[in-house]
Amino acid sequence: MISQNTIDSVFETARVEEVIGDFVNLKRAGSNFKGLSPFSDERSPSFMVSPAKGIWKDFSTGKGGNSVKFLMEHSQFTYPEAIRYLARKYNIEIEETEQSEAEKANTDIRESMYLVSEFAAKYFQDVLLNSEEGKAIGLSYFKERGFTNETIKKFNLGYSPETWDALTKEALGKGYKLEFLESTGLTIAREDRPFDRFKGRVMFPIQSMSGRVLGFGGRILTNDKKAAKYLNSPESDIYHKSKVLYGIYHAKQSIAKQNNCYLVEGYTDVIQFHQAGIENVVASSGTALTPDQIRLINRLTRNITVLFDGDAAGLRASIRGIDLILEEGMNVRVCSFPDGEDPDSFARKNSHDALVAYLEENSKDFIQFKASILMGEAKNDPIKKADLIRDMVTSISKIPDRIQREVYIQECARIMDISEQVLVSTLAQLIQKDIAEANKKQKQDQKPFEVHRNQPPKNAGFSGGDPEDPRTGPPDDYPGEPGYYPDAPAEKVNILYGFERKIIEILLLYGSVVENFEDVFLKADEEGNVKEVSEKREYKVFEKVYLSLQEDEVELSNTLFQNIYNNIIDFYNQNETFSLDKYLMHLQPEFAQEVTNILMEDERVTIHNWEGQNIYPKHKSETIEQNVSETIFSMRWYLVSGIIAELKNSLLTDPQEDNSEVLSMVVDYSKLLNNFSKKLGRVVVPYH
Known part of the structure; x- marks a missing residue:
């Protein structure tokens, strides 16, 4: 159990804007900072951090608190985990007091899964660096890829022995329970005996934005055609593939600083770029890009540069993800490598300066990129060219900002040598179609419900509390219905x-x-x-x-x-x-939410920019x-x-x-x- 002295030191040292700045791209707003909510999908900032008060408030969801509360909400840390994370961040030595049996028993399932995952990551790296098999097979593979010892340790790379149950035996011997080895996917249960999922593979731990080990990717090194080249941990309570980006923990600060994120496909692409000195890079880990992954980047920057392999087939398939990025209101550039090269191989062959120069010179706007890729297929075929233009306008229709859409329509008209008026007309039809489909879906999703006669309108604009929070309700001078309070x-x-x-x-x-x-x-x-x-x-x-x-x-x-x-x-x-x-x-945790709501009430003024509208509270x-x-x-x-x-x-x-x-x-x-x-x-x- 962590001593009170350590807890006090953590609270006295931690700066709320520094802690949250590791996860959210914050911009100064007077004496405060604001940014996009990490808890909801929004395009206008409603997340406010007050360094003077040492607290934060997310006006889109009503959440709020101090640094520890943020880590608990954002990264699902327990209270002790949040304290340990901050102690590591600020180099504070953790003093321990003896933990009672009751306290040990209260460790929840998710925490047990995190602990067994972290144990496995340490075990795999220890095997890689210190066992004969690990050094001969796993370490030699990483060395062939050009990875240095520093890089291997930074990304916690490892090796799972060829033995059927090496990890399982080791973990059980250390007191970890079989149920958590199974629930994390590290062990596969059989009636006769459990065995390791990743045996005989080099291991890539997958970490959350806060650095917790969520799962693993394992690459087989033999030519066994029956076995998958890459094998990932199955979905679990702590690992959701669609919500994770490989390398985000190591890249987050560089992404925010550079105000750009390079998006690649594989683990080794990320690692090789880091070793080349470019750290603002993450990977979708071989899965199709998802909205949740894009939003994860959107918390740090609005600019994405997608890096593609040189083969044409891969390019054609990969550009489908661009529309998803555009839908999130982000700025997209695209860069492809010479035929036969991928980000890993190209970074390995070139110096840092040469790599940076190539990325700057060859990154294209997505419209230019689509045109250059697809025009080769269309050639002089009018029908194919029409399909290409429609494809490009479809991408433009995904952009939420009207001014950006207008600019891209003009650019598309110039590149494709077509009337701007025709493109505008086509764009309007596509947007109208999307709206109609969205309305149809909304009606289907809506279920009949009874509104309590005292329930406030959902987006009522009063300042006496959260209009969607039945505890705060509107003030007495609110002209609409009063808030709903049972009984x-x-x-x-x-x-x-x-x-x-x-x-x-x-x-x-x-x-x-x-x-x-x-x-x-x-x-x-x-x-x-x-x-x-x-x-x-x-x-x-x-x-x-x-x-x-x-x-x-x-x-x-x-x-x-x-x-x-x-x-x-x-x-x-x-x-x-x-x-x-x-x-x-x-402050007791049960009081923290309401106290934060009250303390951050004035920050609504900054969020809504009343003074910009000549309203001076x-x-x-x-x-x-x-x-x-x-x-x-x-x-x-x-x-x-x-x-x-x-x-x-x-x-x-x-x-x-x-x-x-x-x-x-x-x-x-x-x-x-x-x-x-x-x-x-x-x-x-x-x-x-």
């Missing part, structure tokens, strides 16, 4: 929810700030007359809030808010100074005392309005009874409402 009057819950959420926000942002607040109390003069007197007194904001709620004998009605409130007040009382970083470091810190006082008085006003409404309802239940006492209470509470109205400086309309 409670929606309007009542919404209004009170808003006040209580505001109290938590005030405590988080300004709790330790000292302000002068107006205190009102009764004082007798020399003649014995009691008068209401007010005077300014100095309080920390958290003290004023706490004393006000204590005075009113009020607890927050929302259980989550009350728990967060207690947590914050305890933190203020136990610490002389309040540090948001320190508070978030020790007032900064809350400019009126802290007013903000606190208005929130407290408004909440009192609301609660008193509720009491008055209940008293009036009781008058209706039995009109025959003597209601003079109740009427007196209504009058007294109404005077109190008028008092609140004066304090707030506006006319008070009862909520109830």
Whole structure:
């Protein structure tokens, strides 16, 4: 178990923008950073990182938290895994404390699969470098490919012995369970005995963007025609072929830095490019390119250069993936190598400078590339040429951006010597057809459902919370339907929810700030007359809030808010100074989501660029005392309005009874409402 000292060091050292920057291409937006959400398919940035607050917020999905929470959400790390990852990143020594049996038993299935995969990767490399068989067969193969020892270690290359159950025996002997060897595909179970899937193959571990071993690719070295040349791990809970790119872990920083990603087909293509000094390269690992793989690159850059082998048949088949890239709104260039060459062989034969120069000189726009490849087939055949033009316009129709489509249509018209008007007409027909098919599919996918009368419109544009999150709901001044809250009057819950959420926000942002607040109390003069007197007194904001709620004998009605409130007040009382970083470091995971939502509320302004539309929100810190006082008085006003409404309802239940006492209470509470109205400086309309 990781010691608290290590955890504290990790939180104190880790910078949220650096951690997330390894996975998301961030761009500065004022004092913050923004980028495309890594959790949804979007083309406009809604992902915000606040270095000052040490947190992030994804406005497209509602997710948010600190560095550790990001790793847990993005890479499915457990809490300890995230801490270990950050400790490695920042070279922090991990102190361990003894783990209890109960804690060991809580290790989940996915973590066990990761652990057995990581063990296998280390085992395969150890066999490669230290066994006679590994050195004679596996290592000699990699050396023939021109890989250095440094490269072999960097990519954790290995060798699986020819023996039927070498890995399985070793893993079982080390205490790893057979069920996890099977679920990762490392071992194939038979009734008589289990055996290794990858026996007699050189091994290529496949890593996630965070560096975890997800699965393996194994290449056979014999001429056995019955065996597949390459064999991959089967699909599992941790390995999904369509969502993985080989080399992404080693390439991510270079991709973001170079603002371009080279896409190749095989493992050795990636490795050879890295060894040649070009690191912004990944491979689809021999599988057809998928939208998920493209989106993985899109988190780091919008520019892809697809590298093709020199053979014409491979080129014709491979260019189909270009349309998928265009659909994701990315910029595509294409580069092919001389006939008979592939990225691996070409990189091996050329120096770094020669390779860079070749890529720069021979990378073509996808329209030029398609024309050069397909024109050879069309030659002087009018029908084939028409098909080629239609093929090119089909690709252009996949581009979401209208301006880019216009530019490519002009380029296509120039290259193919055809009227631009004809291409525009064809493009319009194709787009209309795509829209019709999409609408048809949407109607088929829709199922009848009943909308609750209190459910808000799905994309309601209010700022008091996430419109699709039933916990936050719209504020009381939202003109549409109030949010849906089961088993409670929606309007009542919404209004009170808003006040209580505001109290938590005030405590988080300004709790330790000292302000002068107006205190009102009764004082007798020399003649014995009691008068209401007010005077300014100095309080920390958290003290004023706490004393006000204590005075009113009020607890927050929302259980989550009350728990967060207690947590914050305890933190203020136990610490002389309040540090948001320190508070978030020790924040319970069950509170983290809501606290992040509240803290990042202001970042919506940056995301939506209100100032660019000449809308200038007032900064809350400019009126802290007013903000606190208005929130407290408004909440009192609301609660008193509720009491008055209940008293009036009781008058209706039995009109025959003597209601003079109740009427007196209504009058007294109404005077109190008028008092609140004066304090707030506006006319008070009862909520109830």
